Structures are given as structure tokens and as C-alpha cells.
Amino acid sequence: MNRNKREKEYYSLDVGDSTFTVLKRYQNLRPIGSGAQGIVCSAYDHNLERNVAIKKLSRPFQNQTHAKRAYRELVLMKCVNHKNIIGLLNVFTPQKTLEEFQDVYIVMELMDANLCQVIQMELDHERLSYLLYQMLCGIKHLHAAGIIHRDLKPSNIVVKSDCTLKILDFGLARTAATGLLMTPYVVTRYYRAPEVILGMGYQANVDVWSIGCIMAEMVRGSVLFPGTDHIDQWNKVIEQLGTPSQEFLMKLNQSVRTYVENRPRYAGYTFEKLFPDVLFPADSEHNKLKGKRGECCTSLSPSYASIPHN
16 A cells, blocks of 8 residues: 555554554554553554554543643643653544544654553662653753643653653643642642642642652652542651641641641651662662663563553
């Protein structure tokens, strides 16, 4: 089949409980993950001659909230160009008219795994540091553009076997200018900053808190603040980090402040108690590291699976 024909023709394939209707340029579809916003398949793109990830957005126009998320994700992926942010390769719909329009497919770079899987691996100091550095570079770029991601978690951070890292899933991202109007129901609970948990106005630094929680999880091998609900989440934070200052409490609305002030007071743990030296990985053998630059995480299998974190 010639390339021009493949550009315009579609075919359908059942993937789990969903049907993918994609351009014929995309072949060998295989499911690699699913999440709240859709199902993701790997595929081979005959035009680009490379493997890609295709995300079918889950009923993007069922209500205004879903529509805004789909639009937001598309706009941000199209506008943001950075080596640590997932790249948008194509977007299409198989429907021919506005009246029929209901499906949106986003084609992205295919990575090897998400950070959930990497956290379970034994990484040396250099690799752990490099992954953290790339997270910070990607978020710094977003913040410089006035964008707050708002939903950073291990399943939204993907890596390749050579240790390169990219941030994805911008369905909840917002521009910093709307900070005071933002909903607290963002960011998977374990990674929520105190401002989000307590319903305060917040800024870009909530993403830095999330990265701190992710880094802690990479070092400790377990979630730092595994709250069962938003109240338990807050209790987990203050038990480990201590009761916040009076200055912080004065920023809360009266009812929330009363609750927080009536909780038992905690001194918090020292850094050494939370992160004893024994938890930190040893340095690599530098010659060995240089010899295996392309083998950071060679046991990783391609996956965008959104492993649930409540």
C-alpha cells in the first residue's frame, strides 16, 4: 500500500474492552496500559519507521470536564517542546463530520516503562540522581512557561532503558494565573502538597512537593505518605514532618484551621530518621557505568500502564 493511501485509510481492532480505529500507517497494535483518561497501545508507524504509543482518550466529550482535560492535554503537548516532556507526534479522529466526532487518538513517543516499575529496581546513586535531575528539568521548563502539572506521580513519568526520562499526562495541568481558583481534587493523594490537601490557593511549588515525594519513594522503596483518605493523608504528613508553623496555620480558612489546631502536635522526624544512610544507593563503579550507558534499566518492558495510586 502506498504512503498516501495509508495517510487517509483507517482500520479497526478490538483492544480489551475498547475498539481502536486507527490510520493504516499504524500496525502491530498491542495494549500496554490504561488509566482514567484512556487506553494506550504500542504500534509501529510505517511513515516514521519507529515504534510509537497511541492513546485513545476515553469518551473525551461526555461532559465539560472531560472535554477540557482532552483539550488541555492536546494544547500543552503541542506547545511544549522539551527533551524531558513527552512529545506529540500526531493526533487524529476517524470520524468525518463534526456531528459524528467522538474519538480522539493521540500519538506519542514510545518509552519503555513508567517510574512505578523503576522504583522496584535497585538503582545506583548516579542513575537515581540522573532520573531526579531530569524530572526537575522537565518541571522547571513547564513552570517557566507558567504551567503547573498538578498530577505528578510515578505512573505519569516514563523512562527508556538508557535512563532518559519524560513527563506525560497533562489532563490536569493549569496555567499558574488561575491558582486561586483551582480545585483541591487534583494530584494523586500520596503526592499532594499540604496546600492542596487543605484546600488553600496554591502555586507551581506543589509540583516540587510531588517530586520530593517521588524521590523519597525511590530512595525508600515505599510510598512516603500513604494516606487512605485526605484526612489520613494530612495526618501522615504532620506525623513525619511535624506540625506546621503558626504562620502557615493563619493562611487556612477558619474551619480547616480549627481542625488542624485541634490535632495532636508532632515534632516530626529528623532527615536522618526518615532517610538513614543505609537506604541510599551506593555509587556505581564508574568504568562499569560508562561501559553500560545504554543499559540503565535493561529489564524494563514497554509500558505506559497507569498503575493505580489512590
